[in-house]
Amino acid sequence: MLNEMGTRLKEARIAKGYSLEDLQDVTKIQKRYLAGIEEGNYSMMPGQFYVRAFIKQYADAVGLNADELLEQHKSEMPETTKEQVSKPMAAPARSRRQSMSKSSSGRINEKMPMIIVALFIVLIIFVMWFFYNMLAENDPTDEATENDDGLQYEAPSENSPPPTEEEEPAEDEAAEEQPEEEEPAEPETEISVTGTEGQTTTYQWTGPAERELVIDVSGPSWVGATDENGENLMTATTMQAGQSETLDVSEASQIRLRLGAAPNVELSLNGEPIEYQQDLTTQNIVIDFTDAE
Template structure:
């Protein structure tokens, strides 16, 4: 790592940027940014891009790009070193190429004509041979025919035809599935900010809160033991399995916009109070 690369990397880390963050800011590919930090300029398109990328890197991390280029100019390749166009041989002109192609075509043209002439003669002889009278007659030998002898029916066969007796089909007993008991959540009463429900026919016992607005959630069991006491932020979904309890009390600090479920069944808020208690009694 060069002194310039170490200085740029130190400034990047001081800003709290990763290579991916710097790539998003500068729109420079991260392999070029890594090459600048390691002093590996061979991976870049040319010296002009090296200087431009270094200046853009420096300004993104709060350094003076022009000052860095001047300070470390001996360590950075110069654009003059990229002038290689003079060493590239001149490309032959279209006219020269066209002339060479024309001369080569004229050399092989007689051979092409000769081959086409031979092919035409062969096709002509083949056509005459196919149309020669009696030239392509095919002889067919009679094929042996498969003869099936039919046994004559006797008078007894005609009088007493064989009739296959069909066995009676046994009736198939249809299995009748007994309907599973459906969950029922029954409203009992409301006293002040507390509403009571009875839950019957449930196979699971999961309380869920889907929060659209910020609220405070407190859940207690039948012994008034606190199971949950926390803030729920907007957009959060909270679930709690209360199968070990026989009753729960769910207290919502702010009801508007928030929904309580019992096994994916909505538990309605009977009143318009902002703070309400929902007591759910499990009839197991």
Template sequence: MTELGNRLKEAREAKGYSLDDLQRMTKIQKRYLIGIEEGSYDAMPGKFYVRAFIKQYCEAVGLPPEMIFEEHKEEIPTTYEDEIPVSLSRVQSRKSVSESSTKVFDFVPKLLIALFVIGALIAVWVFWQGKVGDKAPETQPSENQEQVAVDENQTAESEEPEEETKETEETGENKPSEDENAKEEKEQKPEQLLEAVNTSGYKTTYELKNADEFKLELSAKGDTWVGVYNTEDELLFEGLLKEGNKKDFDFSSEKVAYLVIGNASNTNISVNGSQLEYKVSASDVVRQDIIINYEPKATQ
């Protein structure tokens, strides 16, 4: 057991907390808490989360995380900090490649536009030549033919209002259009409401209202560790999601969904198809706990 592990364990025991108590408070699995106390970080879902878990542990037992990190910096892995330059170098590489190919891509639209204009001019010229060659002298219609055409148009126009008037008199009212019915139905049906009602540190509480169901989707934009709990605080899922991985949950029969997001910047949360917005900046707080209280829509 390391010096840091002894210090954390002593602080926990001084508070009278068991490992099970600390697990309920922090939502960090017991085996990870044991790994922190024993200095065995290989059991963690990734070295990226070691510092985040130690910070949560310190806050739970009343120790200042900044001071602990400074005094025990030789014992705590710094892999997360080392990975940042690697990520930046990848971004710079992609940027240089993009800049080198920009000149080529800038020329292509101009070439296409020029070809399009030339083709349009040729098409207009061909059409005009054909029209001039095929044009035949038009015969002037006689006065009788003009009079018949006018009479027929007047007759057709006079008949349409009579038919509409007859239909209106039979029904007694104008028939609402489908667009009007859809608009009235939309006005009567309240839209789903998902809003943040409380934020405290790394925890944010939301309320979901006017929803017939509560379907949740977690999707990863990069490596992220997540934990999902239901109303009874039962663990439904825990694990590391890779880029492109998704997890779906149906909380329609639950009142609360508790989500532990290990890396908020790499995790999208969708509720009934609408993306949840983090109230705490994901760049400021790596781990975030999201609590969603569900109030089922009242039946009319």
């Protein structure tokens, strides 16, 4: 027998176009617990603490005010019990933290002399290096040895011919020799319906290898997307009016979309709109991709 709160939640779920399986995907709560909430059967819950938490998640997913709902129907809620935790249980944890703090500070104190000695050695090395560079810069023998290589410098004579310069090809000639590359033409795109079965419509897309799917939502809708291997391209979630999601599906050979409240969802692929072939609230859209040559 349904209680009043469970009835309100179920009616809100049906108004959203969600099945219990859809709501399970949105809230991550097992289907049997969701059914128990609708029936007012809280004894099957994993614990009394989870009853309020599950009801709040259910209400948020279907667009109801969870706090207001719980306050109006608090008489229907089971009484929760508070487990008492004895204070002596916390004492060992504090003592362990204190002993760890003491042991770590003791290790630091033991290593402090070694750290000071290491810093002192580094300081000595730095001072020696600094003075060595100062002496090297002021050494008068450097200038004498720079030109002392056993060679005599000969000034160029007046009659010696000027050095020849290698001729370089003109930049304009090199530019003319390079052929201009033509930009490849953008392949044409085509999308068509290949079949329908139940809530599922299958489309065939032929077009560029680089593909982007844009999902625009004009009202509360539940949307999820997977590839041909069942991997999530978009985790199933409830999108609100005005939200948009862009998916890069260039690497996928197939994409499967699950839509709740489908009339609120607009789909476009590389700017091409995808028209729904079925007037259903909950739909599955499957798109197979073929790269155009």
